[in-house]
Amino acid sequence: MAAAPLVEFRGVTKRFGDGPVVLDRITFSAQPGDFVSLIGPSGCGKSTALRLLAGLSPVTEGELTVAGRTPDAAAAELAYVFQEPTLLPWLTVAHNVDLPQRLRGVPAAARAATTRRVLELVRLGDKAAAYPRQLSGGQKMRVSIARALALEPRLLLLDEPFGALDEMTREHLNEELLAIRGAAAWTAFFVTHSVAEAVFLSNRILILASQPGRIHHEVAVPLPYPRTDDTRLSREYLDLVAGVSRLLRSVPAVPAAARS
Amino acid sequence: MSPRSHAASRILLPALTGAVVIALWYGIHFYLTPEMRFLLPTPAAILDAFREHRAVLASATWNTAQGALLGFGLALVVSSVLALLLSLSPLVRTSLYPYLMALQMTPLPVLAPICVIWVGAGLNSVALLTFVIAFFPLVVNTTQGLISTDRNLVELFALYRASRWQQLLRLRVPAALPYFFTGLRIAATIAPIGAVVADMNAGSSAGGGGGLGFQAVIYAAQAKYPALFATALTTCALGFVLNAAVLTLAWLTLRHWHDAYERRDR
Ligand SMILES: Nc1ncnc2c1ncn2[C@@H]1O[C@H](COP(=O)(O)OP(=O)(O)OP(=O)(O)O)[C@@H](O)[C@H]1O
Numbered sequence: 001m002a003a004a005p006l007v008e009f010r011g012v013t014k015r016f017g018d019g020p021v022v023l024d025r026i027t028f029s030a031q032p033g034d035f036v037s038l039i040g041p042s043g044c045g046k047s048t049a050l051r052l053l054a055g056l057s058p059v060t061e062g063e064l065t066v067a068g069r070t071p072d073a074a075a076a077e078l079a080y081v082f083q084e085p086t087l088l089p090w091l092t093v094a095h096n097v098d099l100p101q102r103l104r105g106v107p108a109a110a111r112a113a114t115t116r117r118v119l120e121l122v123r124l125g126d127k128a129a130a131y132p133r134q135l136s137g138g139q140k141m142r143v144s145i146a147r148a149l150a151l152e153p154r155l156l157l158l159d160e161p162f163g164a165l166d167e168m169t170r171e172h173l174n175e176e177l178l179a180i181r182g183a184a185a186w187t188a189f190f191v192t193h194s195v196a197e198a199v200f201l202s203n204r205i206l207i208l209a210s211q212p213g214r215i216h217h218e219v220a221v222p223l224p225y226p227r228t229d230d231t232r233l234s235r236e237y238l239d240l241v242a243g244v245s246r247l248l249r250s251v252p253a254v255p256a257a258a259r260s
Numbered sequence: 261m262s263p264r265s266h267a268a269s270r271i272l273l274p275a276l277t278g279a280v281v282i283a284l285w286y287g288i289h290f291y292l293t294p295e296m297r298f299l300l301p302t303p304a305a306i307l308d309a310f311r312e313h314r315a316v317l318a319s320a321t322w323n324t325a326q327g328a329l330l331g332f333g334l335a336l337v338v339s340s341v342l343a344l345l346l347s348l349s350p351l352v353r354t355s356l357y358p359y360l361m362a363l364q365m366t367p368l369p370v371l372a373p374i375c376v377i378w379v380g381a382g383l384n385s386v387a388l389l390t391f392v393i394a395f396f397p398l399v400v401n402t403t404q405g406l407i408s409t410d411r412n413l414v415e416l417f418a419l420y421r422a423s424r425w426q427q428l429l430r431l432r433v434p435a436a437l438p439y440f441f442t443g444l445r446i447a448a449t450i451a452p453i454g455a456v457v458a459d460m461n462a463g464s465s466a467g468g469g470g471g472l473g474f475q476a477v478i479y480a481a482q483a484k485y486p487a488l489f490a491t492a493l494t495t496c497a498l499g500f501v502l503n504a505a506v507l508t509l510a511w512l513t514l515r516h517w518h519d520a521y522e523r524r525d526r
């Protein structure tokens with residue numbers, strides 16, 4: 001395990017203004033190719049952790065590096081999938097996927113090819129000329145993922161991307177996501193509230209506790225990739241889901257500060 | 261309702277309303293005692309007045325339309341630039357808004373003589389006064405649009421390190437378009453009205469420069485009531501045309517993506 005970590009949190013603390021500590025001395029590192037899920041109670045700082053990684057918000061104390069650089073300097077290495085599809089309603093699907101590449105100054109010819117390729121990848125090749133309002137919720141989310149993939153990121157941040165979708169669509173998109181990942185092995189940080197989803201997708205799960213946000217437990221998921229529908233029926237998978245659920249329930253419900 | 265019967269009813273229903281209105285009109289006209297009938301000339305009498313005064317009305321319409329369009333166009337350009345400026349920061353807005361409002365609060369008949377002193381009676385004044393009243397709804401709506409951009413989309417642009425310029429052109433301006441068109445519709449409605457009122461207060465008939473407002477004053481003084489009604493209908497038509505133009509432009513721009521233009525198949 002000599003490989004340099006792609007992401008390294010060293011005693012990272014975050015507070016907004018004079019507010020309470022949102023993330024408290026997080027220390028954690030992710031190797032290239034890791035699929036890390038973050039799970040924990042609402043408000044424990046999962047989104048904040050992703051925002052720090054994306055350089056959208058500064059670290060208060062400690063040190064955070066992405067590919068050995070500050071998050072701000074490493075911005076070109078990562079892509080972000082928000083909880084909402086966050087598409088521009090006045091642009092077609094293809095132009096939405098095109099947008100971040102355009103903002104980064106990718107030449108037009110390369111953009112067109114990439115856009116076509118990633119739309120095929122999320123199986124929306126036939127929707128390139130459609131407008132977002134003509135798509136279903138799941139389709140919009142796939143456009144959002146395609147837009148992120150078009151940047152060929154080394155690090156992909158996903159903040160509850162499938163939270164608003166029904167169970168069937170979600171499972172389906174989980175499989176699709178792993179299949180896509182087979183082609184280009186980006187490192188992922190994936191926020192979710194679903195234990196099943198976390199176990200199915202990741203090789204590492206971080207269970208966070210709340211107020212202040214901190215790592216309560218880390219669980220390794222030794223299930224081999226590629227994972228398919230059959231994985232969900234396997235004994236190991238079901239045991240892991242039960243185990244993580246139990247750990248999640250052991251997260252103190254009353255904030256640490258309030259108890260003392 | 262099938263699409264065809266829907267389209268038919270869109271023509272049929274207003275036509276029906278029109279027929280009822282005209283019937284009522286005649287009803288009221290003949291209900292009045294003969295010596296009072298001048299109060300409401302019949303549609304036929306008004307049509308005759310149109311024919312008789314068509315040369316005068318045409319030139320007055322052209323003059324008013326010029327003033328309205330010039331003022332409207334000027335308001336469009338100046339308000340867009342100012343809205344961009346105002347959208348920069350709340351500080352700029354708080355410093356400038358009170359003065360913009362003061363301009364809007366001053367009644368047109370009071371502003372009119374001031375305009376006349378500055379730019380002379382006639383087209384210049386009419387255009388300037390139209391500009392003043394059309395300008396406010398435009399600048400307010402466009403500014404609101406420019407600062408109401410979806411926070412998530414702003415975040416997206418920040419994430420991909422878009423320049424301020426890219427953020428403005430690719431995000432804020434398109435997102436402001438629906439607001440802009442709301443302002444434009446209001447402006448298109450009040451610009452012709454403003455032009456007519458301005459013409460009454462700051463118009464000039466020198467060299468055939470009189471507009472519809474001027475003509476209305478003259479017809480009223482001469483007791484040419486059918487011609488007065490014809491003038492009123494003409495100002496109305498002018499407003500309709502400008503409105504229809506703006507609605508068409510809005511439809512062409514927004515139909516693909518804005519919810520107001522969504523047509524769902526059921
Ligand atoms: N910009 C901000 N300013 C001040 N406080 C903030 C800001 N963003 C987040 N917080 C606070 O930080 C804490 C963590 O928020 P965060 O959004 O990271 O939670 P989360 O774990 O993603 O929750 P959820 O599962 O509900 O999405 C919350 O208490 C929130 O109020």
Ligand SMILES: [Mg+2]
Nearest residue numbers: 046047048159
């Ligand atoms: Mg969150």
